[in-house]
Amino acid sequence: MRLTLEDIGYTYGEGTSFAVRALDGVTLSLDRGELVLVLGATGSGKSTLLRIAAGLMPPTEGRVAIDGNALDASRVGGRVGLVFQNPQTQLFAETVEADVEFGPRNLGMSEEEARGTVREALEAVDLDPDEFGPRSPFALSGGEAHRVAIAGVLAMRPEVLLFDEPTAGLDAWGRDAVTGIVASLRAHAGVVVVTHDAEGFLGMADHIVMLADGRPVFTGSREELLADPSCFEQAGLRVPDVLRTQILAEERGIRLGGYTLEVVEAADRMARGRGAGR
Amino acid sequence: MHDPPRAFAVGEDGPQHMIEFSDVTYVYPSAERDVAALDGVSFSLAPGEHVAVLGANGSGKSTLVRLANGLIRPTSGLVTIDGDDTRDVGAMWDVRSRVGVVFQNADNQIVATTVEEDVAFGPENLGVPVGEIRRRVDDSLAAVGLTGLESREPHQLSGGQKQRLAIAGVLALEPAYLVLDEPTSMLDLQGRADVLAAVEHQRRAGRGILHVTHHLADAAAADRVIGLEAGRIVFEGPPGVVLADEDGLESLGVALPPVGRLAAELRSRGVAVPYEAMSAESVAAAL
Numbered sequence: 329m330r331l332t333l334e335d336i337g338y339t340y341g342e343g344t345s346f347a348v349r350a351l352d353g354v355t356l357s358l359d360r361g362e363l364v365l366v367l368g369a370t371g372s373g374k375s376t377l378l379r380i381a382a383g384l385m386p387p388t389e390g391r392v393a394i395d396g397n398a399l400d401a402s403r404v405g406g407r408v409g410l411v412f413q414n415p416q417t418q419l420f421a422e423t424v425e426a427d428v429e430f431g432p433r434n435l436g437m438s439e440e441e442a443r444g445t446v447r448e449a450l451e452a453v454d455l456d457p458d459e460f461g462p463r464s465p466f467a468l469s470g471g472e473a474h475r476v477a478i479a480g481v482l483a484m485r486p487e488v489l490l491f492d493e494p495t496a497g498l499d500a501w502g503r504d505a506v507t508g509i510v511a512s513l514r515a516h517a518g519v520v521v522v523t524h525d526a527e528g529f530l531g532m533a534d535h536i537v538m539l540a541d542g543r544p545v546f547t548g549s550r551e552e553l554l555a556d557p558s559c560f561e562q563a564g565l566r567v568p569d570v571l572r573t574q575i576l577a578e579e580r581g582i583r584l585g586g587y588t589l590e591v592v593e594a595a596d597r598m599a600r601g602r603g604a605g606r
Numbered sequence: 607m608h609d610p611p612r613a614f615a616v617g618e619d620g621p622q623h624m625i626e627f628s629d630v631t632y633v634y635p636s637a638e639r640d641v642a643a644l645d646g647v648s649f650s651l652a653p654g655e656h657v658a659v660l661g662a663n664g665s666g667k668s669t670l671v672r673l674a675n676g677l678i679r680p681t682s683g684l685v686t687i688d689g690d691d692t693r694d695v696g697a698m699w700d701v702r703s704r705v706g707v708v709f710q711n712a713d714n715q716i717v718a719t720t721v722e723e724d725v726a727f728g729p730e731n732l733g734v735p736v737g738e739i740r741r742r743v744d745d746s747l748a749a750v751g752l753t754g755l756e757s758r759e760p761h762q763l764s765g766g767q768k769q770r771l772a773i774a775g776v777l778a779l780e781p782a783y784l785v786l787d788e789p790t791s792m793l794d795l796q797g798r799a800d801v802l803a804a805v806e807h808q809r810r811a812g813r814g815i816l817h818v819t820h821h822l823a824d825a826a827a828a829d830r831v832i833g834l835e836a837g838r839i840v841f842e843g844p845p846g847v848v849l850a851d852e853d854g855l856e857s858l859g860v861a862l863p864p865v866g867r868l869a870a871e872l873r874s875r876g877v878a879v880p881y882e883a884m885s886a887e888s889v890a891a892a893l
Binding site (some may be wrong): 369370371469470471496497498499501502504527564566567568569570572573575576577579580582591592594595596598599602 | 662664710791796859861863864865867871872874876877889893
């Protein structure tokens with residue numbers, strides 16, 4: 329499986345007086361097992377990009393393809409799964425099981441097969457199917473409901489998983505849980521995470537695309553981003569705190585010999601650099 | 607009509623100027639078992655004071671918010687606002703106008719089609735004279751940094767601007783206390799910083815701030831921190847002391863943010879980073 333977006337452009341209301349250019353010249357590709365992180369401030373075009381990648385709307389320019397075949401809404405058929413922001417608001421069925429089963433049954437899966445995929449999906453989000461399956465989705469905590477909603481998408485066994493701000497509104501434990509789940513889902517699919525919160529996902533990203541006003545201001549690996557974090561500013565994003573602390577430390581004359589995302593490593597380098605400076 | 611806000615100087619026998627919870631327990635009427643959402647909670651908030659209530663999802667934070675302005679009434683115990691019992695139906699409007707609540711999702715609190723009409727909505731409903739409404743709208747928008755956006759449509763605002771608009775709408779009622787229920791949890795870092803600056807401005811203006819949050823960085827900015835776990839207060843103290851209790855925080859279900867973990871690692875390497883340092887700037891300053 330390989331998802332490719334080539335030179336994507338999108339204009340809302342094209343040809344009208346209120347046309348808005350939302351995306352311009354965005355390219356990315358994703359293989360199974362990879363995580364691509366799309367970073368951008370509010371209004372940068374990242375949600376538009378996600379809708380296009382999900383086949384929900386065709387790009388005005390450029391091409392979206394899976395394994396070389398053009399993607400369109402009529403043929404997506406569960407290959408691409410999109411988890412919206414605050415997905416727990418989409419739960420509707422009487423039990424968790426029925427909710428998670430809804431997607432695969434709609435795709436024409438047999439009852440038996442769907443039941444199996446429901447169990448797998450709940451296990452993948454760290455919820456015991458026997459304990460949580462019969463419960464009402466409305467009696468769950470916010471974090472649990474969030475995970476059930478993710479399971480609902482997983483149950484369709486998509487090859488590509490797209491997440492829009494997967495940690496928004498969650499407390500620290502909920503964030504850690506969802507971040508860990510997203511990381512583990514790479515075993516089943518290629519994953520795209522769109523967020524303004526670089527901190528949670530930067531450490532696991534294989535490729536990073538940073539958008540500002542619909543244009544890519546950075547495309548590359550984590551190492552390349554760490555070598556020159558100035559693009560955060562260009563994209564109107566705050567540098568993640570651990571990285572920012574290192575930049576400020578260097579400004580104070582403490583030599584670190586490069587930036588890292590690892591907290592322990594950063595502390596080591598700062599303590600060493602501080603000792604060397606005195 | 608309601609009495610005008612009382613002067614802060616009162617005699618010894620007069621009502622205390624504060625939000626006061628005395629042994630408050632609340633059980634939701636719909637609860638399947640008799641599980642208290644809040645259980646024997648006592649604390650107070652004075653004007654000009656900023657108190658953070660820290661707790662994980664399900665700790666009872668939102669119940670506490672609803673009790674603070676009389677949206678719900680205690681099952682047992684007492685909530686008083688400047689001495690007025692929230693169970694007293696006669697004092698209800700007065701209580702609600704003195705305790706302004708800003709909820710998590712600003713979209714649910716915005717009612718009008720332009721920014722200034724939205725802020726004017728509250729005072730209009732209370733029958734405030736037109737000239738006075740204009741002054742309050744201008745002052746409230748200035749206080750949250752939205753001056754110049756009066757005729758914008760709310761949906762054109764960013765998430766942080768919308769949340770500040772929701773705060774302005776509450777400020778226009780000129781409350782003595784602001785109760786904030788996770789006002790920053792949906793916002794990006796810049797949006798959060800802007801909202802927190804607007805809140806600090808209100809504290810300096812003499813309003814009491816009760817800020818319910820699961821972000822330790824928010825708690826670091828408060829005068830006092832209350833830890834809530836399963837409906838009970840498990841600790842209370844200044845941020846420097848509370849944030850130093852890493853085990854206590856963990857049992858509370860609020861994890862140190864990455865920069866807090868970095869500070870802890872630096873401390874273990876002999877660098878004197880203060881416990882309330884929860885930003886890149888404050889940690890770097892300690893190096």
